[in-house]
Amino acid sequence: MDETATDAAVDAPADGATPGPPDAAGGDPVVVGEGVRKSYGDVDALDGVDLDVAAGEVFGLIGPNGAGKTTLVRALTGTTEAEGDLRVFGAPPRDVDPARIGLLPQSFDPPARLTARELVDYYGGLYDEARDTESVLDDVGMADDADAWYETLSGGQKRRTCVATAVVNDPDLLFLDEPTTGIDPAGRRAIHRLIERLAAGGTTVFLTSHAMDEVERLADRVAMLRDGRVVASGAPDRLVAEHGGAPRLDAATAEPATDEVVAAVAAGVRERLGEDPTVEATDEGLRVRGVRPESIGAAVDALDDDGVAFDSLSWSEPSLEDVYLRLTGEEYTRRGDGGIPDEAAGEGRRATDDATPDGGRATNDATPGGRRATDDAAPEEGDR
Numbered sequence: 001m002d003e004t005a006t007d008a009a010v011d012a013p014a015d016g017a018t019p020g021p022p023d024a025a026g027g028d029p030v031v032v033g034e035g036v037r038k039s040y041g042d043v044d045a046l047d048g049v050d051l052d053v054a055a056g057e058v059f060g061l062i063g064p065n066g067a068g069k070t071t072l073v074r075a076l077t078g079t080t081e082a083e084g085d086l087r088v089f090g091a092p093p094r095d096v097d098p099a100r101i102g103l104l105p106q107s108f109d110p111p112a113r114l115t116a117r118e119l120v121d122y123y124g125g126l127y128d129e130a131r132d133t134e135s136v137l138d139d140v141g142m143a144d145d146a147d148a149w150y151e152t153l154s155g156g157q158k159r160r161t162c163v164a165t166a167v168v169n170d171p172d173l174l175f176l177d178e179p180t181t182g183i184d185p186a187g188r189r190a191i192h193r194l195i196e197r198l199a200a201g202g203t204t205v206f207l208t209s210h211a212m213d214e215v216e217r218l219a220d221r222v223a224m225l226r227d228g229r230v231v232a233s234g235a236p237d238r239l240v241a242e243h244g245g246a247p248r249l250d251a252a253t254a255e256p257a258t259d260e261v262v263a264a265v266a267a268g269v270r271e272r273l274g275e276d277p278t279v280e281a282t283d284e285g286l287r288v289r290g291v292r293p294e295s296i297g298a299a300v301d302a303l304d305d306d307g308v309a310f311d312s313l314s315w316s317e318p319s320l321e322d323v324y325l326r327l328t329g330e331e332y333t334r335r336g337d338g339g340i341p342d343e344a345a346g347e348g349r350r351a352t353d354d355a356t357p358d359g360g361r362a363t364n365d366a367t368p369g370g371r372r373a374t375d376d377a378a379p380e381e382g383d384r
Ligand SMILES: Nc1ncnc2c1ncn2[C@@H]1O[C@H](COP(=O)(O)OP(=O)(O)OP(=O)(O)O)[C@@H](O)[C@H]1O
Pocket: 040, 043, 044, 045, 063, 064, 065, 066, 067, 068, 069, 070, 071, 072, 106, 352, 355, 356, 357, 358, 359, 360, 361, 364, 375, 379, 380
């Protein structure tokens, strides 16, 4: 667990200079990117990214659709060209021994008329040394379905099989681009356990995911990309402490909360808790921020005092998801003020205001295990 490598907030400087990445703790970083840039036509997919990943670390990369996560993974695995200084095990990505790298691309369509076992066997056969196929299938929860053709597997089973092909060479550095998309909870847990086991064994893991709970659970450090820039990075708990906001009490009310109700509840909470609360109308009802566990009763009493009829109540600590929502400016309340911090609202810039939010592109990811194709010649085509 590396708590020291990167400060909890690293915003790109206004003058465009690219500060050197903070030192990763304990020896040379396995992955280094300094001033990494990549454009597709007018779209700046990466706009000066600095990062470093220490050996044995699980590094989580998060960000909205189109933020540049997959492009960064591709740049770091040598499957696309990018400007800037990129080093993996101290070498340019394309010079790294593929046997040391595992790669699960975001989009990966292996031959459909092979069984899961044959696929893992096939990818394992590309290396001088590979793990035992059966144990890899077992790791991803595919042992029982190993004889089914890939094309007949469910979406989640396919993804598990793809994960298996990415780890069959027992890589030192594993890139997982949204590994659990479409996988059911049991399968997700199996993948999480696998990542934890690999990390415990010394594998460095570079993980992108939209599942904040997954990243919060697995990652030692997280970098958040927005519009091709790192807008925050650090250990998840530090990010939550600095950007997650206050604990909150959510009341689901039958009627939408009017401004009058919001003001009355705010006054009541202020009186009962002795603090200046933030009360907001949400889609579901009301949200009171800054309610500590010992104050939940007083906050509920304040709702009662004002005759707020609620169907349910929930209290929650801030999480990485709150950090994400605040720093992407996606936090939403019905009244629209959302509690979005000024620094988040003004951070970064929209490099691609007119870019399609989901990337709007064909599948063009790399083959797993470091056997590479590039998209540079035909960026819109699939490469598999
Ligand atoms: N091969 C390509 N050709 C043209 N534009 C591309 C290509 N790959 C990515 N882009 C653009 O670069 C930007 C970053 O895309 P990227 O796929 O890296 O984002 P992402 O963070 O991985 O998104 P998502 O969460 O949707 O997977 C997007 O605007 C996308 O449209």
